[in-house]
Amino acid sequence: MPSPTNACASVTWIILLLATFLGAAPASADPLVLHATQAQEARSLQAFQPGGLAAFYMTGQLADAPHLIWKVTLTESATYRVTVLAKCQAPGVRPRLHLGAAETTVAADSLPRSWDRLEIGVVALPQGANVLKLDLLPPERPVGRVDLQALELTKLDHARTLETRAHDARADTSWMRHAGFGVMLHWTRESAPAQGPTKPYAQAVEDLDVDTLAEKLRSTGAGFVVFTTAHGYQDFPAPLAALDKALPGRTSRRDLIADLAASLQRKGLRLMLYHNPGTVQDPAWVEASGLNSTDRTRYFNLWQAMISEAGERYGDKLAGWWFDDGATRLYPQNAPWAALHRAARSGHSARLIGFNSWELPSVTDWQDFDCGEGLREPRGREGRLQPMGDGVYRSSSRKGQQATACVTLENGWLHRDSGQMPSPPTWTEPSLKDYLTRSRQSGLVPIINLKVTQEGLLGPASLHLLRRAAQK
Structure with a gap:
């Protein structure tokens, strides 16, 4: 495991979204699931119960600065609600999503201490290739484990309708x-x-x-x-x-x-x-x-x-x-x-x-x-x-x-x-x-x-x- 950087350094997950995900359901209003176990690279993270057909989540220590890598090509521009499914042992750890070199979205709330969903924010993604980078902003001297199941992208103009239809x-x-x-x-x-x-x-x-x-x-x-x-x-x-x-x-x-x-x-x-x-x-x-x-x-x-x-x-x-x-x-x-x-x-x-x-x-x-x-x-x-x-x-x-x-x-x-x-x-x-x-x-x-x-x-x-x- 790599040794931790200085105590104030952020823990970084780089997320590049796989094109095959979006291609699987181009006309669907369902959320696009980007599963942690299907990442192209998972540094300092281990799969929970690997093998077989079941995919659970990736787990690692905050101090080891883990990251995941995927990528995606979008067929159209759209605005998405971004949600992470995760849990984190340490309090006060907030996810931050980068779009390109300048645009950044920081979640208002910290990652949950027990498994749950957390909305990071709303982002606009252009047609074509996109790179998304997700950092974790921990408190000083981050200690404890972080577990990531998935990132979800839901088209904003479909999100409310989806929820209403399912609940009804x-x-x-x-x-x-x-x-x-x-x-x-x-x-x-x-x-x-x-x-x-x-x-x-x-x-x-x-x-x-x-x-x-x-x-x-x-x-x-x-x-x-x-x-x-x-x-x-x-x-x-x-x-x-x-x-x-x-x-x-x-x-x-x-x-x-x-x-x-x-x-x-x-x-x-x-x-x-x-x-x-x-x-x-x-x-x-x-x-x-x-x-x-x-x-x-x-x-x-x-x-x-x-x-x-x-x-x-x-x-x-x-x-x-x-x-x-x-x-x-x-x-x-x-x-x-x-x-x-x-x-x-x-x-x-x-x-x-x-x-x-x-x-x-x-x-x-x-x-x-x-x-x-x-x-x-x-x-x-x-x-x-x-x-x-x-x-x-x-x-x-x-x-x-x-x-x-x-x-x-x-x-x-x-x-x-x-x-x-x-x-x-x-x-x-x-x-x-x-x-x-x-x-x-x-x-x-x-x-x-x-x-x-x-x-x-x-x-x-x-x-x-x-x-x-x-x-x-």
Whole structure:
């Protein structure tokens, strides 16, 4: 690492915007995302969890004067609102954006101490080649880490309209709060049986007893279920023509989703679906979908075809979508959020939508709830929810979104141990009861992942714990 310059020197990030970003969506009003991990140069910065298809952020020490480099050629002149997604351990660090040799824009506020968005200002960029330089103006003796996820450019004449359209499209989340909490099941081709040999995925779909499973889930006191479709591998437990066309052999004859939705509905529970965009674990899907292509148009078109086909079929039987890796796989590729939202609402205009951002800032306003992965604070992210509130964030990048929290009850998301029942819970009854009680008070909606075997069996100790803890 280079040694720091004098204590008053500014930390410099040089940002040159890549032409391919702008070329990916020339007619779109969506913000242009310039992701930190896709920079041409990253001095004194390291990628968080590098490798694979997920892109998180770059991290470095303020004292090491890190910088990033990109470049861009604009096809037209326009005025942009510039926003940075970041967090900084040190207080009082303000970003400063340079346009050419003379024009400078300094943010009025300091970088946030926890992940959030910060508007730097409004800039006019001419047609043709542009060079943007972003400095950080730290206090004397800068100490601590700075993390950068992305820079966003939103055309100023579209910014307000985009926000209004997204906010007006939000659905009513009150049923989710009234449900109290939900249960998530990662039931996939990787789910191991408690007894006997592992079945092929399609056969396991045929054999799953949804009525027995639905009754077990009802007994927990949960008001809805989030059931996994694609996770490590891109499968779908039902006929799905769009997926079959792209990658044959990944669907089933039985429509397990329809059967499960009907069984849950008879028990008074709603069904939501979990979907993962794809992982390096499944190279056949990565290749067939175009997920590894520099131009993700084919991938996003296929995504919309699959999701809209499922939505049209299930209608109001499908209450919501829980889309994983929204911040780390969709966002870095300039996802067409309005189009994805439209596909996810196909067949049911009140269907709830969430794009998982993990602990990172919300990456789009085109969603109804914050997925809250790993959140164990009943008052929401950064404790922003008020006691006896409605659970809707009133500030931060999540403003207007229903707060949820997705946590595991046992040690992991999937049951992978053949010949065994799921592992025991890692929560105690007092801790889980306190979590559920305080979440009800703030309006936050917990979604508790239970391990499930290939036969659809849930751990007896986990069921017992959840039933007792959920009693009011």
